[in-house]
Amino acid sequence: MKIKTITCHEVYNHGASLQEYALLKYLQNSGHDAETIHYKPHYLSNHFNLFRVSNGFYKKNIVLKFIYLTIKLPTRLKSLKRKKSFDNFSKLYIKSTSKLYKTNADLKTNIPEADAYICGSDQIWNSFFDNGKDPAFYLDFVPNNKLKISYAASFAIDELEESIKHFVKEKISRLNAISVRESSGINILNNLGIQNCTQVLDPVFLLDKENWLPLMSNNKEPKPYVFVYDFDSNPLIKQMALKLKKEHNWNIVTVNENINYANKNYFLKGPDIFLSLVYNASFVISNSFHAVAFSIIFQKDFVVFNRLYKINTRMRDMLDSIGLRQLLMLDENMVNKHKINNINYKITQTHLDNLKQTSKQFLENALKKHD
Template sequence: MKICTITCHDVYNHGASLQAYALMTYLERCGHEVEIIDYKPDYLSNHYNLLSVDNPKWDKNLLTKLIYLALKMPVKIPSLIRKKAFDQFTSKYLKLTKIRYSSNEELKKNPPYANAYLCGSDQIWNSLHQNGKDPAFYLDFVPPGKLKASYAASFATDTLVDEILPFVKKKVERLDGIGVREKSGVEILKRLDIINAVSVVDPVLLLDKKDWNILGGEKFVEKYILIYDFDNSDLIRKLTLEIANECGYKIYTINPGKINYADRYFKFVGPETFISLIRDAAFVISNSYHAAVFSIIYQKKFAIVNRKESINTRMRDFLSDLKLNQRLVDEDYNLNEILKMVNYSKSVELLNEKIIFSMKYLDETLLSNVKVRNVL
């Protein structure tokens, strides 16, 4: 079967790239022909634009813009190394449509051919950002008679603002199958009287450790704590320094941002190195959903901290489902408890059940399309 997927596949984020790769790879192993729709609307196309002014205070007139760009250019030019690493990953591993689309209207006029279309995974329905308000990520463009389903689409929050509810309800109830990533997403849809949604695992969990080892890059041998911090969190800094002092570990960071207390910095690396750094870490500390997921894949000692942005249901639901709530830490953490080995025996059992369920959801959803086509 020919399947097209649509997701935020090219936003220079490790988790976003790896989940797109994972769903494509799993579907191919099931015998399908898969393409990722190369969808890059304006709001997802400004990464590493050397001439962009990201702070509205400096966007008032030509003079302030020029001053801003002059101040930021020494930072922006080196960051192109990171862009290159991600672009190489995309070119090497992701099978994209030949046409790049920039709007839902373009997709409607000339949709890529497929028997079935899947939207997901990751935060494609996060309405705190523009992608959650974009009809394309709800498969609005799919021609009549074609199967439309979501796989592990995430709202990223517990609730939606009232203004977006009619839009979400109208778009989601059109889908032939509804798989969301968090159980909180199922509850959101129930409140919209959509009762056929199910919770499925992130696509990276459809592949196993051996698969990710093949994708991973260099080997890191010394003992280190890996930090992946989107907020420059004071809590992550405090916890990291305490563990480093207690255990004698080095500190590595994969952040492109302002972390200044690490021994080694991996600011400009791509997704392969992200996998390697988690695989070889003695401890992982992060506020990233996919850092939590890969820490569990590799059965690491880890601690997850909430983000400043209201998107923490992702980590909370995931860790709760696997009985690993204690790995989500706050200011009242107990260092001795955090340093204990993680007991993965029950978590692995629960995770395997969820993976089997998720695979069955995909199989049955796609099989329903075959049955409909045979009837027609």
């Protein structure tokens, strides 16, 4: 079957790239001709824009704008190395349409040909951001007579704002098969009167550990390390990382530009380095869903911290579903009391295997609706 997927594409985020790859790879392994739609709306197209002025004060006149860009340009030029790393990964591993689409109207005008369309996963329905308000991520452009499926779509929040509810209900009701990534997503849909929905795993779990090994960099750290993935410069994460460093003589390694206490920072590298860093870590500390996901896939010792923004449901629900809620660090007391090497992956794997079976069965049944 010819399948087109749509998700947050080329957003230069490790998790986004790897979940996109995983769904395509699983579909291809299942015998389908699958590729992602090269969809780049304006709000997802400003990454590495050398001449972007994000501070309104500096837009007031050309002199202020020149000063702003002069200060920002050296750092932005350096960051192009990160773009290149991600672009190389996409070129090697993510098959996408040759045509670039920029709006839902573009997609409607020249619909990418397929037998079935899948939206997901990642935070495509998170209305805290523009993508959750974009009809394209609800397959609005797909004709009624074509098969429309959501796979592991994430709202990433507990409750929709009142103003967006009618839009979401109208768009999702058109889908032939609906699945979301979190139990909170099921609750949101049920509250909208949409009952026929299934909770499934993020696409990265559809592939076994062995499927990820060929994608990894050969990079090896000379010394044991704790891998830190922290978007928010969380002081508790820093405290725990430094605590483990002192107690175990571990280095600290990261891929976040904002982490200034790490021994090594791989911010300019792509998903291949990210995978190898998680795989070879002695311990993982993160507030990233996909750092958690790969810690579980590779059976690493890890803990999780909440994010500052309203997107914590995905971490909490993931941990709950496999019996690891105790790994969510909520305060300094939990940080100080946490014992390493205390995860029973035999029990966790049993939960995970059941969820994987449900997820694969959902996709198989959903795609059969085409027959």
